[in-house]
Amino acid sequence: MRPKKPKKQPQDQLFQVRLDVVCDPSNPLVKLADRINWDGLDEHFSSLYASAGRPATATRMLIGLTLLQSLYGLSEDDVVNRWSENPYWQYLCGETFFQYQRPIVRSGLSKWRKRIKDKGMEALLQQTLAVGLASGAVKDTSLKRVSVDTTVQPKAVAHPTDAKLLNRSRERLVRLAKKQGIVLRQSYQRKGPQAVLKAGRYAHARQMKRMAKEVKRLKTYLGRVIRDIERKAETTPKSLKTELALASRLLAQQRHDTNKLYSLHEPHVACISKGKAHKKYEFGNKISLCVTNKEGFIVGAQGLEGNPYDGHTLKGALDQVTDLTGIRPERCYVDRGYRGHGVTETQVFLSGQKRNVTPTIKKELKRRSAIEAVIGHQKTEGRLGWNRLRGVLGDKINALMAAIGYNLKLILRALSFLLQILKELVAGITGNLNQLTKETIASA
Template identity: 40%
Template sequence: MPWAALEQALSSRLPATQAGGGRPALPVRLIAGLLYLKHAYDLSDEAVCERWLENPYWQFFTGEVVFQTRLPCDASSLTRWRQRLGEAGMEELLAHTINAAHAMQAVDARELSRVIVDTTVQEKAIAYPTDSRLLEVARKKLVLLAKMRRVLRRQRTVLGRLMRDIQRKLDQVNTGVRERIAVWLERAQRLYTQRPKDKQKLYALHAPEVECIGKGKARQAYEFGVKVGIAVTACKGLVVGARSFPGNPYDGDTLAEQLEQTRGLLQDVSVEPTVAIVDLGYRGRAVDGVQVLHRGKAKTLTRRQWRWIKRRQAVEPVIGHLKDDCRLRRCRLKGAQGDALHVLGCAAGYNLRWLLRWIAFLRAWMRAMGWSSLSTVPLSPTALGA
């Protein structure tokens, strides 16, 4: 990994010390390495710190030169570092995996210029939203908040009556508590008035940003989370774009933003996407400077373009591995910002696994060719048979 370049890119977001003093901050390489490993091996914040403690290879990957016998940091620190990095910082982590693949000559400029774009659902860590359960959760939450400040003397059994009681007695509590209760009261009111066939429903009290998305799957008609876009290279499946799209937009309306992000991630390797291979969900949309190909243009496609379109399904196993191996199946981070950070972390973790597979292939090829050291290996794609 290009650690020096990554540290320089993130230095403004991760200062060495706090503005108000205090102990020095953790090294950038340690934080970035832990975030890479977390998503590459599908681990929680707590588990990645524990695995790091017993794995010397992971410690070397994050910059240690002597085996450490203490945890690298408290697991809650990773949450704060993610928030400080923000979406732009997580994009830097993803971009440097692409730069590493290009520097290793695992992918060339021609490969990076043709991308496959698709969308999927990043589900939120919520229980299946049934009306009866949501009403009970809202009632319990309001009772808890009310009892904390002795607003109510007994438990209510009907959510509507409870809300009216709390609204009448809000003036009896201080401003800070009133604002906190008002947030949950607004969500309870929204839940109380919504009906089964309504649009823009509330599906989780603790995650109001959750949306109901139907992708036409027989086994799961609806998924509850946020729509995310994924862009991968057409031949080798390296992820070159990943972002969330709140509001459940039409797939075609996400194409321009997805390609704009991909263009930004590829700027360090001086490549821009020129061909986007998509499914029929993107038809009717065009992007300046990019040739958009799908089956709906069958009568105007050349033989070469048809060969490219036959590679469109290559994005599906990438999405499957992102969900099964890199934690994309369930997002446990808070809010819309958590959704955006999570999908970028999953993409960076997938690319790290991709690079490890490439290194394993390279070592096997070296043994087969009789080379004993990497310095004697011609790393051109032609020599490797790529």
């Protein structure tokens, strides 16, 4: 059931403090809360609720917590536990009086993300764009000049090695078989970890033949467990069937195969080559970012499954920008990895291009590299450095949350800058009036 709408003017309470009295009206978070179209977002998400049942948590509360989590790069536990300590956070989430208890349980945010999916997150990104235009953080003319680039979003998985994956798959199968009441001939609970330890030591000592022997032994253990389960399982539930399929895929894959299995709990993770000395490979997925060429404001973010070619992702990135902004970009600036993009509706300029480049386009083409700084800030200060959300949907949502958090930082900085200018202007006017008053008194 949809959340109940709060009262427009709630009655004052004797022993509770109103947040509009405690909070500074000039605080950027207060100004941000007053500029967001909460009623429009509530109507946008109204179709996600059933017509009957217990009223759900207020939409503004869940959206506010999501914005705070994106802005400060916090986990669900941190944002829920720290909410009761900060009156400005409570004001952003729509509270009238200061609250001393946690607003929701931690799992409420993850369930909310699964409910709204990536399209709901795109609506929040679109709202940050509207607030950015209203606050002056980005100009509407800048939406026609964009820069697009891709980067890797590392997943929260352990570094994959054959020995660890084989032993981990055996352990998961043994645990599931025990739940189903299947008595195995041998579980290798003692010999499996010993083989993993030996393989790691041999690899460290560069004794590759001995290491390969231990890896082969682990494959033997896993194969015996798989065949034992298949013989004794009368009915195979879905969880056990999925785990058996992953184990068989792990046994069959070879060194130079494509679409290899690198993680058992995240089977879609891909190995993406970085080509850099300090980090040759990363395990995760590729994302596409689109920013305005002038301000670096993010107007599009897509989590892509696997490791697609950059040129094949450009059309989808520009289509997303058109849907969110309502304006089709006229010029797009990309690096040389986008050769063969096939986009015709928008002028696309590659880095280092010489033909058909006017002085204005040349200047904007130099600004293309500013998107690298945007990506770097999101990886070091935002959520792109380590994706902890599960599944393909988690990859898409985490990329959008990182974009939302970065845009909110630009908006808060613009609001703080406007406030500083206003204070200096008021101080200057007050000083001039005082000086004029003194001169008038002296002349009299």
